[in-house]
Amino acid sequence: MTPATNNKNAFVSGLRSLTRKQLFIPIAALFALIIFNLIADPSFFVIKLGYNSANQPVLSGYLITILDYGSELAILAIGMTLVTSASGGQDISVGAAIAIAGSVILRVLCGTDSRPDHMKAPIIVAFLVACVVAMIFGAFNGALVAFFKIQPMVATLILFTAGRSIAAWINNNELPIIAEPEFSYFGTFIPGIPIPTPVFIAAACMVVIFLVLKFTNLGLYSQAVGINPHSSRLNGINPAIVKLITYMILGLCVAVVGLIKVSRISTINYSVVAKDIEMDAILAVALGGNSLGGGKFNMAASIMGAYIIQFLTTTLYKFNVDSTALPAYKAVVVIILVVLSAPVVRERINKAKKASAKKSVKEAA
Amino acid sequence: MENRLAPKRSIRNISDTNLLMFINIVVFVLMYLMAILCLGSGFLKPQNFFNILNENASLIILSCGMSLVMITGGIDISVGQVTALVCMSCAVLLDKHGGNVITSMCLAVAIGLAFGLVQGTLVAYLEIQPFIVSLAGLFFAKGLTTIVNANPFNVEHKAFVQMRSTRIEVPFMGSYNKKGMYIPAYIEIGVVVAIVVVILLFCLLRWTRLGRNFYAVGGNAQSARLLGINVKRTKFIAHLLCSVLAGIGGYVYFMHVGSGSPSHADGAEMNAIASSIIGGTLLTGGVGNIVGTFFGVLSLSTIKNIVSSLGLDEAWWTNITVAFMLCLFLLIQSIVLRRKAAGAKK
Numbered sequence: 001m002t003p004a005t006n007n008k009n010a011f012v013s014g015l016r017s018l019t020r021k022q023l024f025i026p027i028a029a030l031f032a033l034i035i036f037n038l039i040a041d042p043s044f045f046v047i048k049l050g051y052n053s054a055n056q057p058v059l060s061g062y063l064i065t066i067l068d069y070g071s072e073l074a075i076l077a078i079g080m081t082l083v084t085s086a087s088g089g090q091d092i093s094v095g096a097a098i099a100i101a102g103s104v105i106l107r108v109l110c111g112t113d114s115r116p117d118h119m120k121a122p123i124i125v126a127f128l129v130a131c132v133v134a135m136i137f138g139a140f141n142g143a144l145v146a147f148f149k150i151q152p153m154v155a156t157l158i159l160f161t162a163g164r165s166i167a168a169w170i171n172n173n174e175l176p177i178i179a180e181p182e183f184s185y186f187g188t189f190i191p192g193i194p195i196p197t198p199v200f201i202a203a204a205c206m207v208v209i210f211l212v213l214k215f216t217n218l219g220l221y222s223q224a225v226g227i228n229p230h231s232s233r234l235n236g237i238n239p240a241i242v243k244l245i246t247y248m249i250l251g252l253c254v255a256v257v258g259l260i261k262v263s264r265i266s267t268i269n270y271s272v273v274a275k276d277i278e279m280d281a282i283l284a285v286a287l288g289g290n291s292l293g294g295g296k297f298n299m300a301a302s303i304m305g306a307y308i309i310q311f312l313t314t315t316l317y318k319f320n321v322d323s324t325a326l327p328a329y330k331a332v333v334v335i336i337l338v339v340l341s342a343p344v345v346r347e348r349i350n351k352a353k354k355a356s357a358k359k360s361v362k363e364a365a
Numbered sequence: 366m367e368n369r370l371a372p373k374r375s376i377r378n379i380s381d382t383n384l385l386m387f388i389n390i391v392v393f394v395l396m397y398l399m400a401i402l403c404l405g406s407g408f409l410k411p412q413n414f415f416n417i418l419n420e421n422a423s424l425i426i427l428s429c430g431m432s433l434v435m436i437t438g439g440i441d442i443s444v445g446q447v448t449a450l451v452c453m454s455c456a457v458l459l460d461k462h463g464g465n466v467i468t469s470m471c472l473a474v475a476i477g478l479a480f481g482l483v484q485g486t487l488v489a490y491l492e493i494q495p496f497i498v499s500l501a502g503l504f505f506a507k508g509l510t511t512i513v514n515a516n517p518f519n520v521e522h523k524a525f526v527q528m529r530s531t532r533i534e535v536p537f538m539g540s541y542n543k544k545g546m547y548i549p550a551y552i553e554i555g556v557v558v559a560i561v562v563v564i565l566l567f568c569l570l571r572w573t574r575l576g577r578n579f580y581a582v583g584g585n586a587q588s589a590r591l592l593g594i595n596v597k598r599t600k601f602i603a604h605l606l607c608s609v610l611a612g613i614g615g616y617v618y619f620m621h622v623g624s625g626s627p628s629h630a631d632g633a634e635m636n637a638i639a640s641s642i643i644g645g646t647l648l649t650g651g652v653g654n655i656v657g658t659f660f661g662v663l664s665l666s667t668i669k670n671i672v673s674s675l676g677l678d679e680a681w682w683t684n685i686t687v688a689f690m691l692c693l694f695l696l697i698q699s700i701v702l703r704r705k706a707a708g709a710k711k
Contacts, residue, residue, distance in 0.1 A: 090496070144692075144695065148695070148696060148699040148700075149699055149703070150695050150698075150699055151647075151648040151649060153440070153496070153648065154638070154642060154648050154695065155695065157635060157638060157639065157691065158688045158691050158692045158695070159688070160635065161635060161639070161684050161687055161688040161691065162684050162685045162687075162688030162689070164684070165681030165682075165683075165684035165685050165688075166681070166685065168681050169681050169685075173681075279500055279503075279504070282496075282497075282500070283497075283500070286494075286497055292494045292496065292497065293494070322511065322515070324507075324508070324511035324515060324627060325508045325509075325511050325512050326508060327503075327504035327505065327507040327508040328504065328505050328507070328508020328509050328512060329508065330504050330508070331501040331502070331503075331504035331505035331508065332505065334497075334500075334501045334504070335487070335498075335501045335505075338487075338493050338497055338498070338501070339487065339491060339493065342491045342492060342493050343492065344490070344491050344492050345491060
């Protein structure tokens with residue numbers, strides 16, 4: 001053995017252990033996107049400090065857009081990861097539930113008048129009501145999954161079908177508009193702070209979930225339930241309650257995103273708001289390398305996945321891809337990523353690597 | 366004969382699906398009778414029933430394909446957007462590239478086949494979750510539809526318009542209008558296609574080795590493998606068939622609407638899944654029945670029909686009732702299956 005081959009072997013094995021890490025796929029995807037953008041047009045990374053119409057300092061640029069819109073997705077990805085882990089399925093009703101939460105917020109703030117001069121209730125009250133409503137709907141999904149043992153995708157199909165209609169029903173199909181600027185702080189900028197507020201909200205959510213995972217058994221229990229509900233039952237965990245709780249947490253995340261969504265435009269469009277966001281949220285979980293069949297999860301990877309999805313979307317927008325044609329390109333990228341992270345493919349790649357490593361060792365000998 | 370050949374586990378499952386299908390058919394008949402009693406003459410005319418068939422021929426085909434995939438334990442949520450893609454591509458081919466009816470049919474099947482080959486390979490041989498694969502398929506078809514052509518337009522190709530307006534009269538089912546004139550009842554070509562598909566798939570699932578393999582793989586892939594069934598190939602074929610049926614269903618939809626638009630068949634995949642579930646197919650696999658799916662589509666569309674004739678024309682009622690019905694059937698399924706499981710343990 002010469003030192004050179006030793007080094008090479010160490011490098012190969014280091015590479016192998018690196019590729020086995022769960023965070024490898026999202027980080028690799030992120031690097032690929034960054035490099036692609038650097039080569040194609042470095043101005044992608046320019047961040048400008050400008051002034052908006054209210055003469056407040058705001059940062060603008062593609063990276064800020066990614067952080068801004070990726071935050072919604074990241075908040076959802078937190079809840080979706082827990083749901084996926086505990087119940088081994090995904091909630092496809094989050095988009096519809098966001099419409100409901102947004103509708104509730106507007107309903108509480110506007111009362112019966114759809115064009116109020118000033119808000120009828122404090123924002124915090126409206127938000128808390130929306131939280132409760134979203135958690136009730138989450139509990140409805142969770143109860144179907146946990147107590148009636150219906151597959152999550154099918155159980156949430158109910159709310160997926162009815163959600164936007166319920167949202168329209170809550171406001172009598174009117175589109176209330178809130179004129180007061182304070183309401184728009186949550187989705188845009190707080191005066192004087194040039195960073196979009198959703199970033200702070202997402203950061204707060206991340207800190208909360210980090211603390212929850214650190215100091216409670218939620219993460220452990222949901223993983224245990226996801227891996228084997230029967231044996232976790234024998235160990236004294238009630239799988240039904242754990243599943244129910246994860247769905248209610250997702251409901252809470254939905255309410256937060258609902259607030260951001262309606263705050264962005266100060267109104268709501270029931271059929272368009274948060275359209276297809278459930279797909280993006282599920283993709284974020286999958287991109288993070290989490291198994292969609294439940295069990296072990298990595299929260300950081302999911303959150304990262306969310307920002308990468310937004311990175312991809314923004315990159316495509318930048319290259320003037322029509323917003324309606326966007327899904328086709330997204331699909332290609334997703335398929336490539338998913339194929340690369342498929343266990344079968346990774347096994348083959350590893351085998352090929354081993355074979356080439358052996359070959360190089362033989363040649364050196 | 367069949368009972369002796371099939372493994373014991375699947376006998377129990379098939380009787381499950383028969384039970385669920387039976388519940389569904391009873392609910393459907395009751396609902397229709399109630400509609401006749403309460404809403405009167407409209408529902409008494411056979412043509413009303415045929416209209417439900419005419420409108421939902423493509424959904425029947427899509428749901429049959431969905432049931433096949435669901436029986437093997439997978440799911441395919443791309444079918445709705447594949448339908449939209451087929452409509453748009455065929456419309457563009459007919460009107461802008463001088464294609465004829467035959468080539469447009471071939472194109473429809475070819476699109477389905479292409480989606481089926483890719484998705485089937487990814488699901489069966491690379492073992493990626495079917496949900497993610499078909500989600501990507503959905504996105505891809507959605508984007509591709511607008512790349513083919515972004516604006517909706519009506520097809521004016523003569524031979525096609527003639528074919529799509531062909532009505533097949535059903536003897537003895539017509540009705541008399543107020544002046545005493547006889548109005549014959551009719552169905553569209555698509556309905557015939559749908560019924561042929563239902564019959565073929567019913568036979569396939571009931572009496573062929575491939576069909577029994579679907580149940581075995583969905584019920585328990587591990588034991589199916591031990592029985593010498595090629596699990597991967599079976600899954601591949603199920604996804605392939607589903608996508609090809611989506612192509613055919615897409616063409617039937619195209620014949621019904623006669624136009625291409627990116628918003629066509631929006632949400633059809635969810636309707637197809639809902640119909641399959643109402644008809645007694647379980648998403649966990651191994652349980653399902655084509656006849657049940659057929660009645661599932663009928664139940665779903667009858668309730669929509671009833672809601673609209675009740676005069677609840679605010680758009681949200683349809684969705685809310687459909688969701689309520691889905692919820693009801695899911696609960697029935699869950700309770701029935703749990704009872705049966707408890708009974709089997711005793």
